Amino acid sequence: MEDMPSTMTGVGGEPSWSEEERLRALNRYSILGSERETLFDEVARLAADICEAPVAMVGFITADRHWLKAEIGVGSRDLPLETSFCRHAIQDSGLFVVPDLAQDPRFAQNPFVTGEPGVRFYAGAPLLTPEGVPLGTVCIFDTVPRPDGLDERPARLLRTLARHVMTELELRRALAERDAEITAARYREEERRVAEAALVASEARLRERTADLVRAQRVGRIGGFEVDLRDGNRSRCSPEYLAIHGLPPESWNESHEDWVARIHPDDRTRTERMFLEAVAEGLTSYDFEYRIIRPSDGAVRWIGALAEIEHDGDGRPLRLVGAHSDITARKEAEDALRVSEANYRALFEQAAVGVARVGLDGIFLEVNDRFCTIAGHDRDWLIGRNFGDITLPEDKDRDRASLTALVAGEMATYTVEKRYLRPDGGQVWVNLSVGLVRRPDGTPDHAVAVIEDITDRRRVEDGRQLLVRELNHRVKNLFAIAGGMVAMTARTTRTSVEMARVLTGRLGALASAHDLIQAAVVGSAGTEAVCLQKVAAAVLAPHRPVGEYLGLGGPPVSLGPGAATGLALVLHELATNAAKYGALSVAHGRLDLTWTVGEGRLDLEWRESGGPPVVPPRRAGFGSRLAQRTVEDQLGGTLGQDWWPEGLRVTLSLPVDQLGS
Template sequence: MNAFRGPVNETGAGGSQGPAWSEAQRLSALESYGVLDTPPERAFDEVVELAAQLCAAPIAVVNLISEHRQFFKAEIGLGVRETPLDVSICAHAILQPDLFVVTDTTQDPRFAANPMVTGAPHLRFYAGSLLKTEEGLPLGTLCVLDHKPRPEGLTEQQAFALHVLARQVMAQLELRRALAEREASERRFRVLADAMPQMVWSTLPDGAHDYYNARWYDFTGVPFGSTDGAGWNGMFHPEDQGRAWERWRHSLETGEPYEIEYRLRRADGVYRWALGRAMPVRDSQGRIERWFGTCTDIEDIKATEDALRISEERLRLALGAAEMIGTFVWDAAQDRLTADPGFARLFGQAPEAMGSGVRLAVLVPRIDPDDLARLRRQIGAAMETGSAFEAEFRLRHKAEGTRWVVARGRCAHDAAGRPVRFSGAVVDITERKRAEEGQELLARELSHRIKNIFTVIGGMVTLSASGTSPEVRGFANSLRRRLNALAAAHEYVRPHSAESGPAATETTLRGLLATLLAPYGVEEAARIELLGDDVPVGVKAATSLALILHELATNAAKYGALSRPEGSVTIEGARLGERFGLTWRESGGPEVEGPPVRRGFGTILAERGAITQLGGSIAQDWPREGLVLRLEVPLARLAY
């Protein structure tokens, strides 16, 4: 007797227990394939043709069970695309664990009164194999039907073939959905890229360009697709083409990020300076899948740099001119200040009067009121303590406007400790102040643009990984976290707003550690403790340190001390002559059995940064209580 013959109880072999899924889950899964009400497709039509031939049946259907109807994605022998759900035999079939066979519908009380049994097309035999997702949610069946009963059911070969063909239908549905999801992902990426102020591009692993956003074509004015492949290099200034190509070839060979400044031809033929940057996207094995890059117009920034150079030259000339420097002596007891012509000019006084001496109150109206109270406090403190005096303040001139000056001096005291003479010099630093303001503006603009680039690349990584395998998504998440660590380090040492962090001159290793390790409980002394010496940290050193510390903290949270509530990390810094030592020590985590068998990409990248970027050394010990890592770096490289 055939094992697939005869009607099967709807509850399956397990008795009256219902399905492990809900109807809402099933309908949601069906909706995700986007297949309902789509036109016929050859791939599905061929499946029903083959099923009908193998099972010697006049009717075969790829049937999808919706909420109120059954939709036939492919059919042969029926001549319709859908029927109401109340006449569906497949609606019973999806409740079965596998193959559902009805040898004679007129003898089955569930179907004997079905209009499709009692009337046309007079269905007497049914056999259906489930179309189900990897999660076990049934979407419908691949079924064959006959106008005559079949007491013998299906042969084992026919049943096996129906199973195989049902899996082929699901494979086609999965492929359809994957392609549709990819086209949504690509559409979102293009919308995002076209919204960016930068020119965005991407290449194949070999460096052949295959995509530019709308901003590229708007800026260059070239026809669509004309710069694909290697045509981009012709857009650069002839003097920059060789250098740009050599730098790009180096990145392709080494996998290192690409960064270069070159002159790019605009649509009107004018060459403008641009910053080109690119990052590789790798698969789970570390192979480069694509390169994503940007071109940013920095012509205005270049012009600002030129203006700053001119301002600095003017400043040097100004500081070298005697009339921009003045000296003074103030007799505190007699309140009489004498000064040279340079001082007189700065304060808008007659040189003869200043040579004879004036009361201090004569000079007060020239001082900006917003600076006056502070200046008086600084003078008072210097007179009281005898310490060196230095103050910057503004002077108001009717003809020249506001001028910045810096005053330096010291107050002498008599034997009784009373202030008697306050002498010093005043220097006009207006040009320097203007140059500093320009530099600050440039630094903030560059910081803002770099932060935008981190955001763009992070968005590209997310979009590129969507709809891919879990391995690729995991790699993308890891890459995005590393980018976030670099962005946090950059924001700390180069803040682009007053609220975002300390001034660049105040950045230290301890401050950088606190910023990077905040997500791992740095504020909780019992979890992460910062000890020892602190040192200044520069921009370039911060990025390499960010990668190292990010990898250490991430690994500690996943596998080491921070993976358990009782675990802790101690970070201790120590000056070692001309070098600085940093020790990372874990305890309280899982017991360590020895060094890891395989080093991850992030660990390799961090070690390479410690050696090549910082000029230092890194060593790891693996005692049973936890990892101990020692990093030594020249102090001069840390501040760079």
């Protein structure tokens, strides 16, 4: 049996990872053994639908099995590793395709090939981590071979589904890591609070070393105090405590009422209640934040209070040892941050242009409403997707290269004009200005993009360029036709008087034809209907009178102003080319234009004969492209050309219901 190698798309050679590294990477995603989920089932279903295959899987290769997160047409979630096709697929970073498994020596004896279900075709896209380590595949099977492999579109979409699966796994892992970081941060914060309370307790136990304690408090801007809970809650306060509260030295032994009177009226009731409840309910510590009005200068200051409450063997409160710190600067910074965030949020959401925060990998982190309107997608759809998902393929590389250069520090900002592809298939031109936001240590954090919709401006510019090209084309054609008329008239007349008379008539007919088509050029059609015979005769009059060398024939057909100018423009382009290269370029060349109407369509045939030998052009010129676009876009029809040796034949088929417009 002749070997039939698989078709693979990707980077060949030995993998850059070891099996041990691959298994460690797989375990980091915590996916193995999880329950079925709709998201992954839909990926498998989409893969089967896109590739028109009866079997599809989203699976992961472990050390001893092929485990399926989702499957269509398999019926099991655990498969033997030794019969797994995907363990071969993950050895390559690209799409792995086997057109006929029975012809591939690696799989020909596989029981899934030789027995039920008798698979013959395989295609799998690897699930790659950001480091390029494969975890498994999104794959499909068919029970019949596909000698031509997988078409470009399903192949591309299969790779896209694999990337979407990895995006979901990356997001889940990031969320899990974030939750772990939050838990660790809370734990560290609790440790900090416990440590500070322990510091206060230690200072109380070392009261005899007052000088060292005072110096430590002054350096740390922490005011220590002790409250005797058995003697009316009187406090003994350190010098730094007195300085923070704006009290004179003689106030070192203040009463509970003195402390309460100093608390800001808006915080007084709440703060005293929290203190009394902490003592009464047997708590061992508390952590308060409240405002005071400092007696020394009347300033409002924020106090952060930490304390420990000691109890006797029966649980009765004995004393409270604590520390106060002036946290006004922190509170003001928090308020300023809230105001700044509110201002930023208002600017972000109410901006007249689109604004987006984009990760260094091109993933949308945050977008405003205006950007959603420009892109045609809602916010939930955009967040977490790459900007390349909505960028036209031909614009992606330039944008990605600019972002890479920005992150590398090769430029401070960049601006590009590019196109987004909207969900309805339309395109929107945008002006994209991108800058980089850096962390305090100077490393890049994310990019901010400002997006302006310039579709209308580009449409005007493109229209202007098209008009300039069309006018240039028209002028060249007029000169070419006029030159041809002069040469042909000179060959067919005997005297200068006769030549002047004939040439004047032909130039007049050319002017009339030009008047008829100028509306199509500048977009200003008239309002009256005309007949097809009149339009054809007017356009062809500069080249031939109806008779021996020009035949026009067909039933009466009435054309609306738009259809008349559009059809006149097409006939004019055909006549111009015939006058340059075809039957109208020689004296005895013949042109026949005939038409019929039936089954809701107008069918026209342009047939040249007796002209120079026909040579098909290597590429379509501007005039030919203009005629093709006019027939298809303006008249809603089709245009075909046959380059027969005896002469060009052109066929037009137009819907009758478009002719009255």
